[in-house]
Amino acid sequence: MTRPKPTIDYSLYLVTGRELLPQCKDYFESLEESLQGGVTLVQIREKNTETGEFLEIARRSKEICRKYNVPILINDRIDIALGMGADGVHIGQTDMPIAVARSLLPDNAVIGVTCNTVEHVKQAVKDGADYVGIGPAWTTQTKKLTSPVVGVRGLGDMLKALDGTNVKAVSIGGIKSTNALHCLHGAVSTTGHTLDGLAVVSDIVASPEPKVAAEKLATIVRAFKSNPPSRFSLPSGIYSPEYLKDRVGALISSIREHGPLIQQITNTVVTTQSANATLALGASPIMATAPQEMEDLSKAIGALLANFGTIADLDGMLLAGRHANINRKPIVFDPVGVGSSRYRRTSADTLLNTWQATVIKGNAGELASLANSQEVQSKGVDSVGTGFKDPVNFVRDLARKERSIVVLTGVQDYVSNGEIVVRLSNGHPYLGEITGSGCMVGTCVATFCAAGRLDEIGSESQLEDGKLVRGDMLVAAVGGVLALTVSSEYAAAREDVKGSGTFLPALIDELGKLSAQKIGETAKIEVFRG
Ligand code: 3NM
Ligand code: MG
Numbered sequence: 201m202t203r204p205k206p207t208i209d210y211s212l213y214l215v216t217g218r219e220l221l222p223q224c225k226d227y228f229e230s231l232e233e234s235l236q237g238g239v240t241l242v243q244i245r246e247k248n249t250e251t252g253e254f255l256e257i258a259r260r261s262k263e264i265c266r267k268y269n270v271p272i273l274i275n276d277r278i279d280i281a282l283g284m285g286a287d288g289v290h291i292g293q294t295d296m297p298i299a300v301a302r303s304l305l306p307d308n309a310v311i312g313v314t315c316n317t318v319e320h321v322k323q324a325v326k327d328g329a330d331y332v333g334i335g336p337a338w339t340t341q342t343k344k345l346t347s348p349v350v351g352v353r354g355l356g357d358m359l360k361a362l363d364g365t366n367v368k369a370v371s372i373g374g375i376k377s378t379n380a381l382h383c384l385h386g387a388v389s390t391t392g393h394t395l396d397g398l399a400v401v402s403d404i405v406a407s408p409e410p411k412v413a414a415e416k417l418a419t420i421v422r423a424f425k426s427n428p429p430s431r432f433s434l435p436s437g438i439y440s441p442e443y444l445k446d447r448v449g450a451l452i453s454s455i456r457e458h459g460p461l462i463q464q465i466t467n468t469v470v471t472t473q474s475a476n477a478t479l480a481l482g483a484s485p486i487m488a489t490a491p492q493e494m495e496d497l498s499k500a501i502g503a504l505l506a507n508f509g510t511i512a513d514l515d516g517m518l519l520a521g522r523h524a525n526i527n528r529k530p531i532v533f534d535p536v537g538v539g540s541s542r543y544r545r546t547s548a549d550t551l552l553n554t555w556q557a558t559v560i561k562g563n564a565g566e567l568a569s570l571a572n573s574q575e576v577q578s579k580g581v582d583s584v585g586t587g588f589k590d591p592v593n594f595v596r597d598l599a600r601k602e603r604s605i606v607v608l609t610g611v612q613d614y615v616s617n618g619e620i621v622v623r624l625s626n627g628h629p630y631l632g633e634i635t636g637s638g639c640m641v642g643t644c645v646a647t648f649c650a651a652g653r654l655d656e657i658g659s660e661s662q663l664e665d666g667k668l669v670r671g672d673m674l675v676a677a678v679g680g681v682l683a684l685t686v687s688s689e690y691a692a693a694r695e696d697v698k699g700s701g702t703f704l705p706a707l708i709d710e711l712g713k714l715s716a717q718k719i720g721e722t723a724k725i726e727v728f729r730g
Pocket of ligand 2: 275276291292293295
């Protein structure tokens with residue numbers, strides 16, 4: 201008679217690494233403390249240990265795991281697993297094939313496989329794996345990597361290959377309590393397939409307080425899983441033009457009431473006018489770029505804008521975004537001119553692989569370049585031609601792929617959360633005749649994101665809800681775009697505006713006079729559903 205497979209909770213999967221223990225920390229003590237902290241599955245990984253010692257370590261580890269009702273797997277060594285009665289094994293791409301492992305192990309053995317590509321995942325499914333360990337999500341010091349870093353953005357396609365199967369997935373490689381939520385949030389397929397858990401070595405094992413380290417991680421995974429992101433983590437079905445106008449109006453009041461601090465790492469062409477636009481809306485700009493101050497600032501700000509128009513501050517942007525994610529502040533990414541040089545292209549990838557953007561904003565050429573689409577070309581920072589044939593589907597797909605709100609600017613602006621698409625048709629030709637109007641859209645969006653987040657924060661404890669950013673960022677992005685485009689219409693209509701030179705100060709004036717009423721009367725909004 202075959203026993204059923206143990207039910208496994210993959211939420212927090214500890215992979216051991218004795219060589220990483222802090223000095224004076226006993227391995228078994230560390231293991232037990234990590235179980236007390238909430239580890240739900242253990243893999244014993246010993247790469248350079250003699251068989252006899254490995255067996256003894258695995259035996260004693262199993263006794264400890266049993267006390268906490270946590271299953272135990274053995275890395276690679278079927279003989280050890282059999283010898284001490286493990287619940288299963290974890291095998292790598294160059295280890296014994298699954299079929300052979302299966303034939304040697306009891307029927308109810310759990311078998312997991314390391315997968316570094318979509319092809320690996322498909323093969324593991326065919327071969328009957330119970331779970332896959334996918335990654336590396338980030339680079340790691342723990343193991344000499346033999347395949348390139350997949351990155352959080354690469355995990356979605358691997359998860360998609362599990363659609364319709366019962367195969368579970370954990371991600372591995374450089375996962376820490378500081379990036380765990382980013383990993384969970386970002387590792388989602390375009391079909392909505394999410395991770396079952398996170399596999400961690402050093403963040404737990406190298407900690408002098410493994411219980412605390414495990415607790416932090418377990419809390420994040422639990423919060424994420426108990427409040428699963430609606431398909432794309434944002435509410436849907438409630439949007440109508442009237443609803444959006446109401447909400448945007450409320451955000452205008454909220455900005456003026458709270459005056460959030462908006463950190464902007466932006467380009468030298470537009471710094472002053474962006475700061476003035478922020479002030480006009482009722483918020484406070486801080487145009488800080490030094491990497492050394494990002495951690496402190498991230499605690500105080502309401503939102504971060506990362507605009508790489510003159511791209512001198514990549515290190516600052518990397519750090520600012522990491523800390524913004526850690527502190528769950530919205531990040532608006534404006535990849536100005538990303539199609540115009542290889543350096544910008546790789547920088548955009550580096551940034552998006554390091555932190556999770558809340559909103560990505562660009563013109564058709566920029567977003568085409570980000571999406572690897574040949575449909576629209578750029579010339580410097582400007583987009584060439586008339587744009588996408590099907591902008592509605594383009595922005596929806598990019599939003600799904602990047603797990604963020606996408607804003608496509610142009611004569612008409614499109615905003616999507618991956619579910620619905622909002623088309624906005626305000627604006628004035630003068631916006632195309634001054635520099636930095638696109639950059640100011642980014643500033644306005646960041647300002648509205650800060651207000652949108654504030655709107656939903658009641659108490660600090662609510663921050664434990666497993667969302668990377670609270671608040672409806674689709675509404676915020678719509679608000680930011682409308683703020684600038686509606687204001688541009690009022691500015692252009694003024695008698696004292698004679699051309700683009702007099703238009704810019706008038707635009708700042710009108711941002712200052714923007715009201716819910718003006719949005720209600722002027723905003724041109726259409727909503728498309730998927
Ligand atoms: N496998 P840490 S990365 C054991 O990519 C292992 O297949 C990996 O350690 C893979 O959590 C890795 O300390 C080590 O970064 C992960
Ligand atoms: Mg191996």
